[in-house]
Amino acid sequence: MQLESKIPPGPIDKKWEYAKSHYKLVNPANKRKYDIIVVGAGLAGASAAASLGELGYNVKCFVYHDSPRRAHSIAAQGGINAAKNYRNDGDSVYRLFYDTIKGGDYRSREGNVHRLAELSVNIIDQAVAQGVPFAREYGGALENRSFGGVQVSRTFFARGQTGQQLLLGAFQALERQIALGTVKQFNRHEMLDLVVVDGQAKGIITRDLITGRIEAHAADAVVLGTGGYVNVFYLSTNAKASNATAIWRAHKRGAAMANPCYTQIHPTCIPQSGDFQSKLTLMSESLRNDGRIWVPKQQGDKRPPQQIPESERDYYLERKYPSFGNLAPRDIASRAAKEACDEGKGIGASGRGVYLDFADAIKRLGRPVIEERYGNLFEMYHDITAEDPYEAPMRIYPAPHYSMGGLWVDYNLMSNVPGLYVIGEANFSDHGANRLGASALMQGLADGYFVLPVTIGDYLAGQLGKKVALDRPEFTNAIADVKDRVGKLLSAKGTRSVDSYHKELGSIMWEYCGMARSADGLKKALGMIRDLRQQYWRDVRVTGEGEEPNQSLEKAGRVADFFELAELMCIDALHREESAGGHFRVEYQTPDGEAQRNDDEFLYVGAWEYKGEGNEPVLHKEMLVYEEVKLATRSYK
Amino acid sequence: MNLTLHVWRQKSRDTNGSFATYQASGISPDASFLEMLDVVNEELIAKGEEPIHFEHDCREGICGSCGMMINGTAHGPMGGTATCQLHMRHFNDGDEVWVEPWRARAFPVIKDLIVDRSPLDKIIQAGGFISVNTGSAVEANTLPIPKPVQERAMDAAECIQCGACVAQCPNGAAQLFTAAKISHLGLLPQGQPERYERVLKMVEVMEEHFGSCTLFRECEAVCPKEISTEFITRMNKDYLTAQVKR
Numbered sequence: 009m010q011l012e013s014k015i016p017p018g019p020i021d022k023k024w025e026y027a028k029s030h031y032k033l034v035n036p037a038n039k040r041k042y043d044i045i046v047v048g049a050g051l052a053g054a055s056a057a058a059s060l061g062e063l064g065y066n067v068k069c070f071v072y073h074d075s076p077r078r079a080h081s082i083a084a085q086g087g088i089n090a091a092k093n094y095r096n097d098g099d100s101v102y103r104l105f106y107d108t109i110k111g112g113d114y115r116s117r118e119g120n121v122h123r124l125a126e127l128s129v130n131i132i133d134q135a136v137a138q139g140v141p142f143a144r145e146y147g148g149a150l151e152n153r154s155f156g157g158v159q160v161s162r163t164f165f166a167r168g169q170t171g172q173q174l175l176l177g178a179f180q181a182l183e184r185q186i187a188l189g190t191v192k193q194f195n196r197h198e199m200l201d202l203v204v205v206d207g208q209a210k211g212i213i214t215r216d217l218i219t220g221r222i223e224a225h226a227a228d229a230v231v232l233g234t235g236g237y238v239n240v241f242y243l244s245t246n247a248k249a250s251n252a253t254a255i256w257r258a259h260k261r262g263a264a265m266a267n268p269c270y271t272q273i274h275p276t277c278i279p280q281s282g283d284f285q286s287k288l289t290l291m292s293e294s295l296r297n298d299g300r301i302w303v304p305k306q307q308g309d310k311r312p313p314q315q316i317p318e319s320e321r322d323y324y325l326e327r328k329y330p331s332f333g334n335l336a337p338r339d340i341a342s343r344a345a346k347e348a349c350d351e352g353k354g355i356g357a358s359g360r361g362v363y364l365d366f367a368d369a370i371k372r373l374g375r376p377v378i379e380e381r382y383g384n385l386f387e388m389y390h391d392i393t394a395e396d397p398y399e400a401p402m403r404i405y406p407a408p409h410y411s412m413g414g415l416w417v418d419y420n421l422m423s424n425v426p427g428l429y430v431i432g433e434a435n436f437s438d439h440g441a442n443r444l445g446a447s448a449l450m451q452g453l454a455d456g457y458f459v460l461p462v463t464i465g466d467y468l469a470g471q472l473g474k475k476v477a478l479d480r481p482e483f484t485n486a487i488a489d490v491k492d493r494v495g496k497l498l499s500a501k502g503t504r505s506v507d508s509y510h511k512e513l514g515s516i517m518w519e520y521c522g523m524a525r526s527a528d529g530l531k532k533a534l535g536m537i538r539d540l541r542q543q544y545w546r547d548v549r550v551t552g553e554g555e556e557p558n559q560s561l562e563k564a565g566r567v568a569d570f571f572e573l574a575e576l577m578c579i580d581a582l583h584r585e586e587s588a589g590g591h592f593r594v595e596y597q598t599p600d601g602e603a604q605r606n607d608d609e610f611l612y613v614g615a616w617e618y619k620g621e622g623n624e625p626v627l628h629k630e631m632l633v634y635e636e637v638k639l640a641t642r643s644y645k
Numbered sequence: 646m647n648l649t650l651h652v653w654r655q656k657s658r659d660t661n662g663s664f665a666t667y668q669a670s671g672i673s674p675d676a677s678f679l680e681m682l683d684v685v686n687e688e689l690i691a692k693g694e695e696p697i698h699f700e701h702d703c704r705e706g707i708c709g710s711c712g713m714m715i716n717g718t719a720h721g722p723m724g725g726t727a728t729c730q731l732h733m734r735h736f737n738d739g740d741e742v743w744v745e746p747w748r749a750r751a752f753p754v755i756k757d758l759i760v761d762r763s764p765l766d767k768i769i770q771a772g773g774f775i776s777v778n779t780g781s782a783v784e785a786n787t788l789p790i791p792k793p794v795q796e797r798a799m800d801a802a803e804c805i806q807c808g809a810c811v812a813q814c815p816n817g818a819a820q821l822f823t824a825a826k827i828s829h830l831g832l833l834p835q836g837q838p839e840r841y842e843r844v845l846k847m848v849e850v851m852e853e854h855f856g857s858c859t860l861f862r863e864c865e866a867v868c869p870k871e872i873s874t875e876f877i878t879r880m881n882k883d884y885l886t887a888q889v890k891r
């Protein structure tokens with residue numbers, strides 16, 4: 009397997025320009041002769057499908073939702089970064105690039121990240137032109153707020169619903185193309201396999217979630233914008249249906265999976281309250297602009313927070329990281345919360361929680377300002393917990409949130425399988441070992457609006473007249489494989505529900521491959537996962553039939569893939585004998601408990617090749633080259 | 646807490662449905678309505694029965710997937726909440742709860758509590774966008790937008806397209822949904838060039854699929870985002886202006 013990053017030559021700020029000027033182009037009159045499949049209509053997929061349609065390509069867009077607008081991107085709250093420097097606070101494209109590289113703990117590609125920073129400004133322009141109602145100042149100009157890991161204000165937002173508004177912009181652009189006939193939309197269709205013909209991605213297999221029909225679709229290129237995989241933990245901030253099936257199926261057909269162990273645990277989520285809990289709710293990072301995080305200094309202090317005097321509180325982020333304080337990056341803030349709770353200072357009934365306190369901010373700014381900034385988040389918190397955060401501090405705890413790992417892609421966002429492109433959270437590209445807040449929306453939209461529509465032409469230009477027919481054995485075999493899997497799940501007729509297995513898998517992953525990992529723990533987890541997976545295939549109970557809407561069956565297929573992915577995550581985490589960003593190996597830490605990287609041995613992207621059932625996956629390394637930024641120990645003190 | 650549920654079960658679009666009665670026992674008041682249904686479903690699966698099918702995804706009140714009639718009210722008794730954000734503490738131990746799918750001519754039942762809401766997307770396709778291709782935007786701060794205008798546009802843009810407005814309306818009208826999109830775009834300067842054409846096209850498709858509005862205003866009462874019927878008045882004005890202009 010060859011992993012060529014294809015970073016263009018030249019100085020960092022001229023690379024994208026160079027690439028654009030050297031890509032092969034598709035003649036406008038020929039564009040409609042190309043069929044492109046886009047799977048997913050989140051920020052990445054919807055922006056890509058709409059932009060490809062505008063260019064004149066023939067697009068087919070697939071989602072498992074009943075409407076493209078339901079994609080998980082809709083739930084993003086806090087904001088989107090862009091290096092506009094509207095605040096005159098010293099921001100620049102270079103600074104956004106640098107912050108992202110540093111935030112990612114020096115495990116991402118310089119070329120990609122610089123391009124992302126360059127494009128960030130175009131995204132805001134595009135979104136505003138579409139009518140995205142970003143927050144404004146009284147003078148009518150766009151407003152900004154701060155996010156973690158940076159010291160400038162570059163985050164654009166639309167109340168606490170930035171993802172919703174950006175997705176609606178992309179969704180509306182997509183619906184416009186659907187009306188114009190350039191995009192054919194397939195809602196309630198789930199991709200269950202990738203079809204590779206002579207080494208090139210040429211189509212997908214889907215299941216119609218209403219009729220249960222398994223169908224093949226051919227195309228000249230396939231784009232996956234299918235989102236992240238942290239639902240492998242069962243409890244996460246992701247939407248319930250978010251899953252890894254599309255990327256995992258592609259992985260099994262030859263696409264390398266990069267850095268699967270890099271997952272982000274978000275510091276500010278509402279703690280779990282019982283066994284019935286089906287998901288964890290994020291409280292946006294933007295709250296850390298004004299909220300102060302603390303725990304009681306004394307272990308086991310069960311007094312209500314208002315009765316604990318200032319002198320007996322430990323504002324541990326402010327204490328440990330005075331220059332970034334409550335805005336320390338996510339991986340660091342999460343680990344610090346875990347540490348406080350491990351020391352017995354955690355709050356709430358379970359002892360797994362810390363306070364996020366707005367009392368000072370309310371005193372300083374007045375309640376109306378806080379209401380305007382965070383009103384809907386406070387309301388959501390109140391709805392869920394029945395506690396009033398204007399009166400008492402919020403209780404928060406870290407939860408799985410984002411996957412930095414994903415399918416390996418080159419600079420052009422193409423995987424190692426020619427013709428297979430991967431965009432948005434589904435790829436591994438830009439965030440290294442830790443993503444900074446408000447940069448996933450930026451990356452998804454940069455990929456979909458501005459990168460993929462240009463880079464895909466370079467590949468397609470060589471594909472004219474190379475269409476494949478649906479009656480080829482690759483398609484019929486893939487259909488047979490999918491039917492066989494569906495059949496196996498339905499016929500196991502075991503004793504336990506899919507959810508019960510998913511919960512058990514999730515708790516193994518959280519315990520051993522979550523915020524702190526160790527060689528012993530990971531080895532133990534690997535054994536447990538393998539056993540549980542075997543039991544699953546024997547003993548899972550999937551009710552209903554294949555030829556009807558069947559939510560148990562949908563979940564069963566996704567959880568089956570989570571088992572295999574979980575195993576690879578642990579293998580990757582075990583092999584990476586260093587700590588970097590969200591990957592914290594307890595064996596590798598500095599004396600004061602910070603992540604200890606090992607650049608001599610691990611300055612690479614770890615991309616895994618699937619070698620068939622029962623065989624160990626094979627690791628391929630894409631070495632990371634830092635020409636622009638000097639490798640340094642990340643410090644937020 | 647313990648509740649008795651009467652849930653609409655319907656195998657497919659073409660079969661007849663009926664209510665089935667289930668006991669929901671040992672439910673935590675901190676659970677959401679959907680988490681309560683999860684518990685019931687686990688018990689059904691344990692008995693070898695098919696779980697109750699319902700749509701949901703974000704469980705944060707933003708994706709618009711969830712929605713059911715709870716004791717005859719879309720999204721249940723709270724108001725201003727989607728079903729996924731309705732918590733069991735708002736019910737009493739021993740309550741009897743009737744759970745049905747959205748009831749509207751335009752939304753045929755697919756299975757149990759799942760309905761087909763695709764006509765709403767058709768309204769968007771008719772003109773619920775600003776026609777600007779990728780790459781052709783001007784610098785974002787070129788066009789100042791007064792804060793109150795942006796806030797008002799945002800009030801309308803918050804719609805989650807759940808369809809509760811249609812389900813609650815005695816006429817099955819989609820006025821609130823359509824008006825919200827027309828107002829979001831029509832209030833903003835970027836939306837002006839297509840403002841009147843947009844309202845004509847969207848209203849035409851709306852009327853093709855949905856009933857007509859007689860201002861019961863029940864939509865506003867159940868809207869999880871509390872979108873105001875003032876937007877309907879605004880849409881009607883734009884529509885009249887557009888007709889005069891035509």
Ligand SMILES: Cc1cc2nc3c(=O)[nH]c(=O)nc-3n(C[C@H](O)[C@H](O)[C@H](O)COP(=O)(O)OP(=O)(O)OC[C@H]3O[C@@H](n4cnc5c(N)ncnc54)[C@H](O)[C@@H]3O)c2cc1C
Pocket residue numbers: 047048049050051052053070071072073076078079080081082083084085086087088170171197198199200233234235236245246247250251253254290409410431432433434445446447448449450452
């Ligand atoms: C609660 C929350 C808040 C967040 N807030 C922020 C924020 O403030 N700022 C920020 O930058 N980031 C934020 N993020 C992260 C960000 O929202 C996501 O990373 C991003 O939206 C992912 O977009 P996407 O397009 O890659 O995937 P998604 O939006 O997840 O879309 C996936 C799409 O793929 C489809 N799909 C998946 N698999 C299949 C299949 N097999 N067959 C057919 N279709 C399929 C789905 O239907 C869907 O359309 C937040 C995330 C969460 C969970």
Ligand code: FES
Pocket residue numbers: 700701702703704705706707708709710711712727728729730805
């Ligand atoms: S599940 Fe998303 S709004 Fe209720």
